[in-house]
Amino acid sequence: MKNSHYKINFLPSEVTVDIEEGKTILDASYKGDLFINALCGGDGTCGKCKVILKSGKIDSMPTTHISAAEVKQGYVLACRTKVVDDLEVLIPEESRLDKSQILVSDYPQFPGSLAAVSLGAEQFKQNPLVSKLYLELSPPSLDDSMADYERLCQDIMVKTDIPLENLTTNFTVLKHLPAILRNSKWKVTATLGYRGPSVEVLEVQAGDVSANNYGVAVDVGTTTVVAHLLDLCRAETIDIEATYNSQIKYGDDYIQRIIHAEQHDAMDIMQEVLIEDINHLISTLVKRNKLSIHDIGAVVCAGNTVMTHFLVGLDPTNIRKEPYLPSVSFIPSLRAAEVGIKTNNQGLLYTLPCVGAYVGGDITSGVLAIRLDKAEALSLLIDIGTNGEIVLGNKDWMVCCSASAGPSFEGSGISCGMRAAKGAIEKINITKNFDVNYKTIGDTPPSGICGSGLLDCLATLVRSGVIDRTGNFQKGIDTDRLRKTDNGYEFILADKSETATKKDIVIMQADIQNLIRSKAAIYSAISTLIESMGMDINNIEQLYLAGGFGNYLDVRSAITIGMLPDISISKVQFVGNTSVIGAKMSLFSKDAYEVSRAIASKMTYFDLMNNNKYMEEYISANFLPHTDIEKFPSVVEELKVS
Template identity: 40%
Template structure:
């Protein structure tokens, strides 16, 4: 056995000779950013070998200077003797997104209120299916000596009209102590089932009828957001988000599916989402609002189809294999205790139904909250997350597709990329004369990387300034200090010099990054184009475009059009609608009518499989240019470039 010592973390682990360094780090609990999950495409898992020898193949991600200093890719390195390793800041930068952030902006509140009106304006009730009742039961005597459970059922039959009352074993075990600890004056939480049936899911001492709570969760591939809701009035008591801890096993769903199929990979992914992500979020919100976990009696989760499988621990590998068949689209109600989610163990978890392997419940929830299903206008809905999903339609039809955009919009597989958290550059401009950059950093911190909206700004600005051409290749004839070419012949633009910000290395974007992002934006544009053309329509027939996803907070619509990610139509047609998945989960939590409409939406959507569509590949290749191979489709961008 050999030893790996992680210097800064002061941790050691024993491994077999020849074991992969990235796997060894994971065993030690050392989290190293590896969006590609070890397929050598991202180059983000750079670590420094301080002492000892390793077997590491050369890679264009490691410069000659870095190689001389002992840097290797952890995923591309095998242990051949005892070593000491230093994990640099950039290899663990994504962990800055693992901390829990409070979410309470006025803009979010406005978006939630707008979604709530979608339900109310269409005559739907805004009331939870869970109910509470304060009851005072007759104290047992020798003359009235029926069992505790029969005594409760008798009261509910005589006073509330329930002829059939049920509870589960865990609830039954609590009843004797609670009744006698409250002089038989208790509050029951129950779920009516219709026709005189109800199920008791909680019992509390005294009158607690004013306290009833639920949780809605959006399980994104990169980030997870949640809100704690008062089920009586729908008010948001707390909101929080953090990075999805599964990201250490791959940035996108394909890499996680591959990891899930190996050994105990599925269990690790399941543990990461429940114990390292959802439960910490729940604890944070409950502590903030001073709510006990047993008072949380409703739970709705929305996520893409892969996230739903991993949440439930269901083998997902067939999702990525033709003909792309999921194990389920609509999961049964599941008790919280079955997944060890830290709410009332009797709580039923509702997983928002998916549409297809790559169009999940997050999109179904987003369509519900956006109100597309209720309008006459033609609406294009684009979710710019780790996966790119698109919906087009109105009250009469809904078409949907999924684009293979990859994780670029969340900073994945981009050497300088990171999610939109503290330290991420989210807005960028470049001076047309000096080629000097100006940018804004989230949290006003030292820059650590660039998030999706910043990358869009940067690529747009570089093209408009002539720093690169429409293929994404840097202009090597511009003799400025911010452009350089490495020993592999790959050009890069220096956004921030390390000396100016006290960083370990310059913050740059290179031609490989730009090419990756151009493919990602091309996937979005071509997906939308095929969706419309399959109906005999084009972008001129769009009345409104809704942009959802975390990237939208700082998204510059003009720059998004300039790079050809969005169609060149009037900017006033675009609207950012926030985390539509979380909003849809919230509406489902609060409204039974909303849940029924949600399921209608899932049934109504027609899925277009782009991988077999005869025109998609031609559309995609044409869109992998700035802004497009056919510049006439972008008249405003053409005019700007000519000027």
């Protein structure tokens, strides 16, 4: 009888996986904790999961993503190739998604982490969500017969001014309290957790261990998960670690993941893989800094609305269905163990509040980080990713919206696109003579081109005259870099002789149109939001760019292509990963945490889904930079358009 399980040996990692017949090579890679670059989540649409079959028989579906030359070399799509034999498979460099390549430097430490990133706003009082308080209690006597717990609470109240009626505890504390008090000779450390109107005595320990108070702030991103280990006594960031969000195996964007979870009854799995990522980060940080997991008393997470739902195990399916409602926007503090996060057994999990279905806690966190809620000047906060989230306002009012830019600037849907990792072209320039100069991440031979490089590429193509304002290649230009293929015209950015993959890195006509649609979605959201408030771009006094992609894009290029409005570059400020900064501020100070909740309550969500003005603006923005170029006077001068 034929064996229903087969062994897949993956090269160059030399990882062997046992997989049942009929599963795909992509399934086998996930089982072996090997991440292949499958941006579409295994739908066969992105063509990024190319692997080379070294030996064995397969059942592979035909695809246009594999060229005739690649077929001869043994290339197949991992997501479209079923296992029917023992196999040896090579994952080529361009298809590897290596966790070690994540750019932790994208998430810089901001000294102190309590002040706003740039506005110089007042610092929040250091008052962490979970604190430790050393107490020397008066022993009981016949003349002082107060019960043990009440005795503890009385001393806490005296030292902290917390009203007695606001103090609560858990049964574990009550059960072990008498022995701990007596064995420690009434000298103990109480761990206090802020839980809204109440403060919970989370734990009581013998002696003075008040200095061992740590927490973790987590940016739960769709693509990456970033964790900062914090010393809550000194209000300092100790260490940072990051990993890819393991949910990417189920889809590049969160809508794909919701659909996958619905179709495969996999809501629990979506939570499990995300929790595993967070636990891995916490464990790595704890071990590297020679701490105990018991020392971690609190975790604060900031993420978009869908990631927040997956994190705590809530069903996000209604977010993608009319009328696009989340299950909850303001999640109360939870026991971290309830969702599977490994900390102190009584440790607490806090999530930053969401505003709506498509504006989540990461944006609330960003507003907190730059203190836009205290700004005198009219300001814009823009976080550009698969979705572009935008906040407009100041201390008096704030409105926000979200536009689906698609994953083009994440590298998906682009022939040689890739995420920002080692070997990605991040900056590029094409001269008037059509020579190409570029810079890669890590200064290594190029493997592809990431978001900031794609934005630069689009801008420099139009500046050099390789493409016109519609995005079409100018066929008459004098260069061998522009060539016609079976799939249309393409422009060579890096010759195969200089690339890590030994393949040409090109940009195709279809790539350019995808990028134009993505930039149009961002611009039209910005312009619609501003115009709907009866204003124009000249009223904006400060523009903040947040997130990993926003932190590296060239503002001049973003204006040239019409992603950003024509605003003075002096008004633009990069503010880094404000999602994790706001989470840190909240963990360091319960006042900041409460402000985040006030911010979410104050922001008005502006729905673009059925907005006719947005659709009209989107169509007009599908030009470089725009159908109405007079909206971009600096680009008129740059391109010498009369």
